[in-house]
Amino acid sequence: MIIDFFTDLVVLFEQFPTLYLVSVFILGLCVGSFLNVVIYRLPIMMQNEWRDDCLEFLEQPADPEKDRFNLTVPRSRCGHCGHKISALENIPILSYLALRGKCAECKTPISIQYPVVELFTALVSLLVGWHFGVSxxxxxxxxxxxxxxxxxxxxxxxxxxxxxxxxxxxxxxxxxxxxxxxxxxxxxxxxxxxxxxxxxxxxxxxxxxxxxxxxxxxxxxxxxxxxxxxxxxxxxxxxxxxxxxxxxxxxxxxxxxxxxxxxxxxxxxxxxxxxxxxxxxxxxxxxxxxxxx
Ligand SMILES: [Zn+2]
Incomplete structure (x- = not known):
């Protein structure tokens, strides 16, 4: 079933190279949005882990108040007012432009890093798709x-x-x-x-x-x-x-x-x-x- 889907997709992409490149570009935008999360959260997750390891080594009790923090939990929030980012505010590039680079709630500027990483990832993905073709x-x-x-x-x-x-x-x-x-x-x-x-x-x-x-x-x-x-x-x-x-x-x-x-x-x-x-x-x-x- 899944293999059939992929075979059909490959045939479709080979027939319509432009569709393939546009799909790769859009996929790149979405992945770029996720990479922003990884770039922001992974170092914090690593620091939390080191802290827990040190506490365990020193036979200190782990912090019971600590909230779960990983790539998916908690939901993304505005760093200034804590406003939860809705799905509509999370569309790569478009949301940033629609919000004019500001938080929907408190109007604090959102870092330009987010749309830049999204666009950069999309362009790199497009180059890769173009260079290697459907392969x-x-x-x-x-x-x-x-x-x-x-x-x-x-x-x-x-x-x-x-x-x-x-x-x-x-x-x-x-x-x-x-x-x-x-x-x-x-x-x-x-x-x-x-x-x-x-x-x-x-x-x-x-x-x-x-x-x-x-x-x-x-x-x-x-x-x-x-x-x-x-x-x-x-x-x-x-x-x-x-x-x-x-x-x-x-x-x-x-x-x-x-x-x-x-x-x-x-x-x-x-x-x-x-x-x-x-x-x-x-x-x-x-x-x-x-x-x-
Ligand atoms: Zn805010």
Missing amino acids: IQALAALVFSWCLIAASGIDVGHKLLPDSITLPLLWLGILLALFNVFVDLETSVIGAICGYLSLWSIFIVFKLITGKEGMGHGDFKLLAMLGAWCGWKMLFVIVLTSSLVGAAVGITMILLKKSERSTQIPFGPYLAAAGWLSLLWGPQILQFYFGLL
Whole structure:
């Protein structure tokens, strides 16, 4: 029954490519709306968990007053007046425009981050759908893109790359390689191993020389995951591209006096962006670098 539905859907999308792209765009908007929830709530859920673990370790009683808090409970509210966001006020982009970016109750401005994440997710999804066409690669790459957007959003806000996003995605990448979806199994496994070990060794050397921690452990796991999806041959492209863009942004920020030289800038979003580009246009980017040499 479900398989029949999907087969029909694939046939329909193959016949009407525009319908396919419009559907992917709308799906992207809806997923983007959910990613906003993940970006906001997942770090709080992680902090609650650490707190509970610490209390348990210290044999302190857990807080009995604490309300349940996860991705679905409680319902979204206005951060200022507590007004519950209705389904009608929750339509991606449109609600923001209709409400003119303000809470329906107290008129407090709603962060521009919400519509931006929705539109960005939709555009990225559209690019993926257009690049891979109606295929299993498109479906996998959509999941990959959405997880990277959520992880990057959290890293920018909290300097955290949640294991609950990177690790399942790492295993999914290896599973896909078992069926040769993007790369073969050997390329994927070597990619995951080299991805982790390369950043880990840089981290150790940097720490021995400067006594400082230049990046977080989340970055090693993220690069391992990207290696599993894109294969070891793309690690060079990913690290070089993310370092170049990261350095350019970092220097610009220092020049504009927006940040101090010692400020830690999260590296995760650059790795994620470079990994995403490599999954779609890896060979072309590699050729471009070789052309420069
Ligand atoms: Zn309000």
